Amino acid sequence: MYSNITLPGLEGVIVTKAYQKEGIYHLHVELERQPHSCSKCHQMPQTVHNYRMQKIQHTQAFGRDTHLFYRKRCYICKEATCQKQFYEDNTLVARNQRQSVEFNQALSIELIHAKHF
Template sequence: MRKIHDYRDQKIRHFKWFERPTVLFYRKRRYACQTCGKRFAEENPFVERYQRFSKEWNQAVNLRSIHANTSKDLAFQFGASVSTVIRRFDAVAKKELQGHPEFAEVIAIDE
């Protein structure tokens, strides 16, 4: 059984809307477990835990980072810092590279 403990306001950066930066103010519920007393926040479908950017924003940056000329251009387009864009790209690249096997170090050529 869970009981509502309190509410916390979370500021979430989202897409530009009509060419204006959009910030979502989300009032998330925090629950208290009645057996152990531990506090925890409710799950929500639009932002990951400990994140300040929406899932849709992250997906758009991930898709555009593949085809972008520079990280600086992409950061300016999405209103974020260059280091944020680079971190997002590195996370996607690392995830994609984990699924591929390593290449052999020695290649034998038979004539």
């Protein structure tokens, strides 16, 4: 179950899971992988170290509570002397707040899509 569609207003956001639980929509999202330079030594490329799940409680989408789970990538610097760990650039939360209307529309599109899984 892997949906690789682009949501309007949320380009680069991938919905990996969408389901309903106790009347609440749960959406699992992650961001497309982008090149990141090390925040300390600025070397590229970096390898993905691990992921952290961040829960973003979205207000409401079409009258329903919606919980967003953002799978945040953590990179580790390949430079042996550095090995700095850092998170990917995350504009998801900011975009979520700024573009709530577009976001709700995107969610409704995605949830219609999710029903076909």
